[in-house]
Amino acid sequence: NAGVMQNPRHLVRRRGQEARLRCSPMKGHSHVYWYRQLPEEGLKFMVYLQKENIIDESGMPKERFSAEFPKEGPSILRIQQVVRGDSAAYFCASSPPATLSEQYFGPGTRLTVT
Amino acid sequence: AQKVTQAQTEISVVEKEDVTLDCVYETRDTTYYLFWYKQPPSGELVFLIRRNSFDEQNEISGRYSWNFQKSTSSFNFTITASQVVDSAVYFCALGNAGGTSYGKLTFGQGTILTVHP
Numbered sequence: 001n002a003g004v005m006q007n008p009r010h011l012v013r014r015r016g017q018e019a020r021l022r023c024s025p026m027k028g029h030s031h032v033y034w035y036r037q038l039p040e041e042g043l044k045f046m047v048y049l050q051k052e053n054i055i056d057e058s059g060m061p062k063e064r065f066s067a068e069f070p071k072e073g074p075s076i077l078r079i080q081q082v083v084r085g086d087s088a089a090y091f092c093a094s095s096p097p098a099t100l101s102e103q104y105f106g107p108g109t110r111l112t113v114t
Numbered sequence: 115a116q117k118v119t120q121a122q123t124e125i126s127v128v129e130k131e132d133v134t135l136d137c138v139y140e141t142r143d144t145t146y147y148l149f150w151y152k153q154p155p156s157g158e159l160v161f162l163i164r165r166n167s168f169d170e171q172n173e174i175s176g177r178y179s180w181n182f183q184k185s186t187s188s189f190n191f192t193i194t195a196s197q198v199v200d201s202a203v204y205f206c207a208l209g210n211a212g213g214t215s216y217g218k219l220t221f222g223q224g225t226i227l228t229v230h231p
Binding site: 031033035041042043044045048056089091093095102103104105107108110 | 151157158159161164205207209217218219220221222223224
């Protein structure tokens with residue numbers, strides 16, 4: 001059973017471009033969480049999604065950031081018009097519906113904005 | 115609001131020393147989960163342990179042990195006979211166990227552990 005997959009692992013964008021980060025949860029997992037880790041900081045919750053629904057987006061910046069988890073395909077975290085302050089590691093975690101406390105993390109995507 | 119405090123920003127030890135990483139948490143929930151994760155220099159997050167709030171039994175796994183004390187809201191992590199490979203950032207996290215944010219984790223700032231040969 002493959003683990004949580006994230007791609008790309010490293011992403012470089014110039015200021016003003018769009019960044020699209022993908023997360024494929026483990027097989028059978030219908031819940032996805034996105035976290036952001038700014039340099040030398042802990043992880044901060046961004047958004048919690050189930051298939052086709054956003055459950056909690058209280059940690060997501062109001063502008064430029066959006067997330068989706070369609071019926072088919074990976075979850076996408078989209079950052080429009082990136083700025084240098086968006087440079088961070090973005091981690092995705094997934095959990096099975098029956099035991100939401102079991103979260104399995106992907107390897108992360110390291111976004112660098114130049 | 116949930117909060118996790120790891121007061122030790124950095125710890126430096128010599129190989130074979132024992133080291134304890136402190137974690138104090140705040141929550142109004144009666145049911146919750148506590149976690150420890152290791153983040154080695156390669157950057158991925160390695161799951162170490164999950165403990166639910168109604169199980170205060172301490173746990174030992176090889177050189178690792180955890181001391182959960184609800185009375186002081188602490189969940190400390192001890193590495194016995196540390197090794198250079200233990201060098202990493204260690205995160206303590208608190209998980210919601212109910213409501214719409216079930217599963218959401220609140221992380222501490224992390225403790226950087228450096229083990230010198």
